[in-house]
Amino acid sequence: MATHQYFTTATLARTRDVATDVRLFEIEPADGVTPHQPGSHLDVEVLVDDKPQYRSFSLVGDASEGGRYRIAVKNRPNGHGGSRYLWSLQAGAQLRVSEPKDRFPLSYRAPEVLLVAGGIGITPIYGMARALLRNKSNVRLLYTARSRSQLAFVEELQQWLGDRLTLFVTEDNQRLDPRKALANLDPQAELYICGPQSLREDFLGQWLASGRPHDRFRFETFASSGRFPDTPFDVRVANRDVTLTVGREQSLLQALRAQGIDDILYDCEHGECGLCTIDVLDHTGDLDHRDVFYSTRQKKSEKRMCACVSRIHNGRLTIDTSRHSVDTGRPDDQ
Secondary structure (H helix, E strand, O other), X not given: OEOOXXXXXXXXXXXXXXXXXXXXXXXXXXXXXXXXXXXXXXEEEXXXXXXXXXXXXXXXXXXXXXXXXXXXXXOOOOOOOHXXXXXXXXXXXXXXXXXXXXXXXXXXXXXXXEEEEEHHHHHHHHHHHHHHHHOOOOEEEEEEEOOHHHOXXXXXXXXXXXXXXXXXXXXXXXXXXXXXXHOOOOXXXXXXEEEOHHHHHHHHHHHHHOOOOHHHEEXXXXXXXXXXXOOXXXXXXXXXXXXXXXXXXXXXXXXXXXXXXXXXXXXXXXOOOOOOEEEEEEEOOEEEOOOOOOOHHHHHHOOEEEOOOOEEEOOEEEEEHXXXXXXXXXXOOO
């Protein structure tokens, strides 16, 4: 069962491409926009195989821009279907969207702020950069992508930030080095990062190694990005004596619900809230933790997993859903 949230009808007012594989969607809710802070996100109902599912997208900028919500969506042809659905829509299409939620809050108290974005991770960082500039904060932005054509909003960012923006393009042999990035940062600075899990882990490791306080490292990451590609895998639910197959475009949580195993709490379906954690009794192959709820040490124990995003690669999984409980994540980052 999911925790309930309010959804409203909305109209897709406009779309435009802002990078090679990134499209900006401007959405007008029927009952008006709700004010939100930089870093907030929106849940959008999408249709995958004609069935409603929900995806979370960071809001770009703020709600003062024309009375519309703005989200940027990366086209993922081999993803789970949400981006394909949205990219198929034309202006005038009807949508259902949630109210904004802020799980990546921005503080204005630090003497220096370092923003780090990887690829589509620029979406929440874009609004933060604008807000910090309006606040006259001491801010820098490091933005990395595989190619220049994948740098969304880069012209606007260059205009606003000038030499406070540094780009790192992989195809030009430019690498973002966390050690160099943090070398001259104010000891009381805050860092906000959004991008692939590997980028976050590299920066967090260097951040902690340099003796900086963990509570000044703020992040949002792509919980669905794992170490391995998505492949089907078999799951045995020991307490139900049921075996099922999780498809390449399914999550474990979705497969369990489709089988009628619907007693698992869930909310974000993005690997953040920890409501859907379940016991792992046994597995073969690689357990690919894709959440940002558990610490590195907890993931290494391989005792529990987030059913909404984590998967098995090249193996089988045995779980017990009867021992499901609301868990506590991230006691440390060891």
